[in-house]
Amino acid sequence: MVEQVRQDVEPADSAEARGRSAGGRSAWIRERVAWTRERSAWRRGRVLAALAVLTAALLAFHRAVPNFPGRLGSSLEAFLPWLGLMVVVVFVLALLRRSVVALVALLLPVAAWTYLFGGLLLPADARADTYDLVVVQHNVSDTNTDPAGTARALADAGPDLIALQELVPPALTTYEKTLAPGYPYHAVRGTVGLWSKHPLTGSRLLDIKPRGIPEGWNRGLRTVVSTPHGEIAAYVAHLPSVRFGASGLTSSSRDESAGLLGEALAAESVERVILLGDLNGTVEDRGLTPLTSRMNVAERGFALSFPTAFPLARIDQVMTRSATVAHIRTLPATGSDHLPVTAGITGLRAAQ
Known part of the structure; x- marks a missing residue:
């Protein structure tokens, strides 16, 4: 009789252990998914980040762009302030892509543009x-x-x-x-x-x-x-x-x-x-x-x-x-x- 009771109790204990084990696996899976999403946010949008870095380089080192062929350097410099539009485009795309790395990379062209042209936006004495x-x-x-x-x-x-x-x-x-x-x-x-x-x-x-x-x-x-x-x-x-x-x-x-x-x-x-x-x-x-x-x-x-x-x-x-x-x-x-x-x-x- 005692033996029979033991047999009846053991399945309940096993079910509880299995429940705890399943709950642990679920938590692990949720943590893994969150970690993967966070990692993906940093990996996603690397092309946009590269575009942001390129824009910053063109702003900061426009004199290094060769003038031949076709006066390429002068052509860039004629419309240099308009590279700020590229910052806006990359910013919008980075938000849509939820790309952290692209948003961080945008700090470079923003800093370069502000250094070159930010002072021109300050109000004049009236x-x-x-x-x-x-x-x-x-x-x-x-x-x-x-x-x-x-x-x-x-x-x-x-x-x-x-x-x-x-x-x-x-x-x-x-x-x-x-x-x-x-x-x-x-x-x-x-x-x-x-x-x-x-x-x-x-x-x-x-x-x-x-x-x-x-x-x-x-x-x-x-x-x-x-x-x-x-x-x-x-x-x-x-x-x-x-x-x-x-x-x-x-x-x-x-x-x-x-x-x-x-x-x-x-x-x-x-x-x-x-x-x-x-x-x-x-x-x-x-x-x-x-x-x-x-x-x-x-x-x-x-x-x-x-x-x-x-x-x-x-x-x-x-x-x-x-x-x-x-x-x-x-x-x-x-x-x-x-x-x-x-x-x-x-x-x-x-x-x-």
């Missing part, structure tokens, strides 16, 4: 007396059908200096008449000109014509502006256009002209200099190194100026020597394919 000088730069277009309206729009911004390119007759006469009341001093050489509230002296043609371009191509002007803060050498320039084609970017004439302009700036005897112009290149473009290596560029503002319909790059520039371009922004569209840009200059009072 006080009227913030700037020592306010300037406007505008390629008015030789096909502009409303030069009078364009001139009035630029004057309404209230700058001290207005630099214009693609001045052609009979529109030139219209600009002169329209701007004369507020800007009694002006100088025009070739197709570029400068209008000023302050006296101009020593105005002369600036030869920045590259080889192979016919005579009569005059796109450079140098003059001296007698401002309340002392004399400033003002340069107005319109560098040759660049072209994008099947073989890449064609910019050799632009680069040569930039080199000639850079030599003129290096030889300038007046300490303080302002360069205004359609330079057909961004300040990141290595083709403008002869200028950007000698001059200060804008500290605040993107001011994408071309083309008017959908601005992709700022090729209209304001640069200074012994002064600071504190902020640059665009003005409303005129009859041109460029947007006007206006910049506030500081540091002139301290240099007196």
